[in-house]
Amino acid sequence: MKTLKMMTSGFAICCAGMAMANDDLISRMDDPTQWAIQTGDYKNQRYSELDQINAENVGDLQVAWTFSTGVLRGHEGSPLVVDNMMYVHTPFPNIVYALDLEQEGKIVWRYEPKQDPDVIPVMCCDTVNRGVAYANGKIFLHQADTKVVALDAKTGEVKWEAQNGDASKGETNTATVLPVKDKVIVGISGGEFGVRGSVTAYDMETGEQEWRAYSMGPDEDILVDPEKTTHLGKPVGENSGTNTWEGDQWMIGGGTTWGWYSVDMEENLFYYGTGNPSTWNPAQRPGDNRWSMTVMARDIDTGMAKWFYQMTPHDEWDYDGVNEMILTEQEIDGEERKLLTHFDRNGLGYTMDRVTGELLVAEKFDPAVNWTTGVDMDPNSDTYGRPAVVAEYSTEQNGEDVNSTGICPAALGSKDQQPAAYSPKTELMYVPTNHVCMDYEPFRVSYTAGQPYVGATLAMYPAPDSHGGMGNFIAWDNINGEIKWSIAEQFSVWSGALATAGDIVFYGTLEGYLKAVDSETGEELYSFKTPSGIIGNVMTYEQGGKQYLGILSGIGGWAGIGLAAGLTNPNDGLGAVGGYAALSDYTALGGQLTVFALPD
Amino acid sequence: MKLTGRLLALALIAGATAATAQEADNLTAAYSEDGRYFTEDDIPTYNVEEDGTVDWLTYSGFRRYHSECHVCHGPEGEGSSYAPALKKSAIDMDYYDFVDVVVNGRKRVSASDNSVMPAFGDNPNVMCYLDDIYIYLKARGADVVPRGRPGKKEAKSDVIREDENACLGI
Numbered sequence: 001m002k003t004l005k006m007m008t009s010g011f012a013i014c015c016a017g018m019a020m021a022n023d024d025l026i027s028r029m030d031d032p033t034q035w036a037i038q039t040g041d042y043k044n045q046r047y048s049e050l051d052q053i054n055a056e057n058v059g060d061l062q063v064a065w066t067f068s069t070g071v072l073r074g075h076e077g078s079p080l081v082v083d084n085m086m087y088v089h090t091p092f093p094n095i096v097y098a099l100d101l102e103q104e105g106k107i108v109w110r111y112e113p114k115q116d117p118d119v120i121p122v123m124c125c126d127t128v129n130r131g132v133a134y135a136n137g138k139i140f141l142h143q144a145d146t147k148v149v150a151l152d153a154k155t156g157e158v159k160w161e162a163q164n165g166d167a168s169k170g171e172t173n174t175a176t177v178l179p180v181k182d183k184v185i186v187g188i189s190g191g192e193f194g195v196r197g198s199v200t201a202y203d204m205e206t207g208e209q210e211w212r213a214y215s216m217g218p219d220e221d222i223l224v225d226p227e228k229t230t231h232l233g234k235p236v237g238e239n240s241g242t243n244t245w246e247g248d249q250w251m252i253g254g255g256t257t258w259g260w261y262s263v264d265m266e267e268n269l270f271y272y273g274t275g276n277p278s279t280w281n282p283a284q285r286p287g288d289n290r291w292s293m294t295v296m297a298r299d300i301d302t303g304m305a306k307w308f309y310q311m312t313p314h315d316e317w318d319y320d321g322v323n324e325m326i327l328t329e330q331e332i333d334g335e336e337r338k339l340l341t342h343f344d345r346n347g348l349g350y351t352m353d354r355v356t357g358e359l360l361v362a363e364k365f366d367p368a369v370n371w372t373t374g375v376d377m378d379p380n381s382d383t384y385g386r387p388a389v390v391a392e393y394s395t396e397q398n399g400e401d402v403n404s405t406g407i408c409p410a411a412l413g414s415k416d417q418q419p420a421a422y423s424p425k426t427e428l429m430y431v432p433t434n435h436v437c438m439d440y441e442p443f444r445v446s447y448t449a450g451q452p453y454v455g456a457t458l459a460m461y462p463a464p465d466s467h468g469g470m471g472n473f474i475a476w477d478n479i480n481g482e483i484k485w486s487i488a489e490q491f492s493v494w495s496g497a498l499a500t501a502g503d504i505v506f507y508g509t510l511e512g513y514l515k516a517v518d519s520e521t522g523e524e525l526y527s528f529k530t531p532s533g534i535i536g537n538v539m540t541y542e543q544g545g546k547q548y549l550g551i552l553s554g555i556g557g558w559a560g561i562g563l564a565a566g567l568t569n570p571n572d573g574l575g576a577v578g579g580y581a582a583l584s585d586y587t588a589l590g591g592q593l594t595v596f597a598l599p600d
Numbered sequence: 601m602k603l604t605g606r607l608l609a610l611a612l613i614a615g616a617t618a619a620t621a622q623e624a625d626n627l628t629a630a631y632s633e634d635g636r637y638f639t640e641d642d643i644p645t646y647n648v649e650e651d652g653t654v655d656w657l658t659y660s661g662f663r664r665y666h667s668e669c670h671v672c673h674g675p676e677g678e679g680s681s682y683a684p685a686l687k688k689s690a691i692d693m694d695y696y697d698f699v700d701v702v703v704n705g706r707k708r709v710s711a712s713d714n715s716v717m718p719a720f721g722d723n724p725n726v727m728c729y730l731d732d733i734y735i736y737l738k739a740r741g742a743d744v745v746p747r748g749r750p751g752k753k754e755a756k757s758d759v760i761r762e763d764e765n766a767c768l769g770i
Binding site (some may be wrong): 093122439443448451452456458567 | 664671709725
């Protein structure tokens with residue numbers, strides 16, 4: 001509670017007298033009756049102060065109403081609720097519905113963009129979209145074809161449009177956008193098509209482009225100050241975005257930016273991570289491949305980088321660094337600090353000082369992780385901040401055309417984009433995770449614009465010598481870098497979590513269950529099977545004095561592709577073939593919002 | 601350049617013989633040339649020995665499928681929530697129709713369906729291994745190769761290696 005009050009007063013100080021365009025959004029994020037941003041708040045905590053539904057009564061939860069989106073395929077993200085209006089989005093074709101909650105969800109307006117369906121096959125891993133954003137009376141949609149659209153929140157009228165990328169080159173979008181101050185900041189997808197990642201800021205009122213920061217390339221492209229921008233406390237120096245690449249490979253270098261964004265208004269910084277370097281064949285891109293796989297802190301106004309931390313230099317496994325950065329104020333070693341916690345695809349949970357970029361904790365959040373023995377935490381070491389790579393699992397050291405086996409985690413990571421939640425009451429992070437390992441064989445590929453540029457063969461299977469399932473839902477202590485409790489799940493947990501002041505945590509499963517667990521113990525308190533598998537994020541709001549809980553169902557995404565037919569371990573021999581659960585035995589395509597409440 | 605020539609040749613054949621392939625045995629290898637196997641109708645096919653040894657192209661197809669096709673069609677041709685099971689398509693479809701869809705793509709877009717197969721005609725990572733992928737999927741569809749990485753395999757022949765390099769322009 002103390003930390004929350006501090007945070008609120010912090011906002012008050014920083015924003016008073018500046019009359020920023022997003023004061024309105026900040027006040028709504030502070031109001032637990034609304035769900036004004038996909039991430040719950042700028043800190044990406046996904047925590048709600050609402051406690052009408054709590055650990056005592058959540059067992060009585062019932063379905064209050066449902067809504068079919070009219071679209072099949074993977075439904076990621078969640079609806080927003082602003083001023084008694086709910087905004088529901090869909091995967092491609094990216095329809096947006098505005099539902100009046102005071103009129104039992106009557107559709108006030110709907111917007112369906114016209115997009116060339118040729119964008120569909122260049123979206124690696126399904127046509128998902130992680131939702132719309134709200135600010136200043138506008139709804140912001142970032143379509144699959146990278147067009148950013150601002151809609152009037154009351155009428156659905158188009159206020160402006162901006163084209164962020166070129167789908168014919170494999171540039172697509174799956175992410176939500178970040179509305180902050182007078183800007184809308186957007187990312188880009190296409191790491192498997194040789195896209196060079198970037199973040200771009202548009203003027204919130206006009207859609208005019210203000211700045212763009214690439215993930216790799218010359219200093220003027222990546223918006224760094226060679227003397228002031230730091231990596232683990234040291235200046236990055238000149239040409240840091242090209243001098244760890246061979247030749248022109250950085251031009252098709254990946255490092256895309258399709259994850260979540262968080263903001264510290266006091267520091268005037270926003271935070272995000274960059275994706276894998278392109279291609280997946282590490283032999284084709286010698287060097288550290290900066291600044292792929294990097295946590296980035298940038299100035300909101302200028303895009304100028306304050307600090308970087310590259311988690312996985314010279315990626316050899318497709319461990320994108322795009323997952324959310326959760327901001328907290330906690331005591332660590334007796335000192336109250338502004339922290340950033342990040343659960344990376346590479347299986348390490350990082351806790352950092354978000355002001356300075358200092359690395360405080362880096363520990364495995366799944367005991368199966370084996371590609372590294374850990375991160376060098378000695379600031380005086382030459383390899384400070386680098387993970388020590390285990391030779392047996394190094395697809396670089398084993399070489400092209402060699403099948404490296406038994407690598408944990410698999411390319412989909414110990415955790416993908418599905419966001420974790422943080423409860424200030426327990427000071428625990430609640431993390432949806434994958435428990436999947438892989439064989440990985442890299443080989444040479446050639447680049448053709450707009451064509452897949454992958455360069456590796458993968459086989460994935462449940463983590464060996466474990467519970468046999470492909471996922472866990474864990475509670476993580478980000479100060480000590482320890483798992484507090486872990487719930488074994490049959491499939492990867494691909495749904496974003498929600499923690500509430502009612503001492504409960506919610507998440508969805510790929511079979512389609514919405515579950516509520518006790519935030520202290522992990523004990524299951526409620527479970528309901530929705531019409532299709534859940535890869536969306538749980539949200540909550542209050543309307544007419546009653547707390548509601550919303551979740552999108554609709555199986556798909558990487559999970560639906562990778563797990564639909566079940567996974568087999570090629571190293572187990574013929575006897576095990578077909579021995580693992582197929583997702584298609586549990587669920588089918590769908591597209592539905594289910595809203596829960598307590599009985600009257 | 602070699603790639604273009606090959607594609608043209610395939611396109612010509614596609615028009616000429618598409619009608620007759622259905623009735624014939626489209627699976628059994630009748631003869632081999634330089635490590636490649638063909639049916640009586642000269643259609644590329646797999647060869648699996650009694651001890652499980654697969655021909656090179658089946659093995660190569662496993663690798664290329666999981667690089668180029670897997671991210672939409674799921675592991676081992678099994679299909680996914682996103683795209684159909686190609687192990688069935690390789691059996692159900694005529695070879696030349698299969699090639700045509702890979703080269704030129706296909707769209708099924710309607711109120712209930714948003715399926716789009718892209719055109720891979722100018723992608724050497726696919727086109728230079730199209731027969732490999734086709735043969736692997738046919739072997740999966742015929743259930744003569746289990747899921748997972750094929751174990752024993754025939755060596756890659758010099759002719760296959762030379763053709764591959766020529767196709768990739770190496």
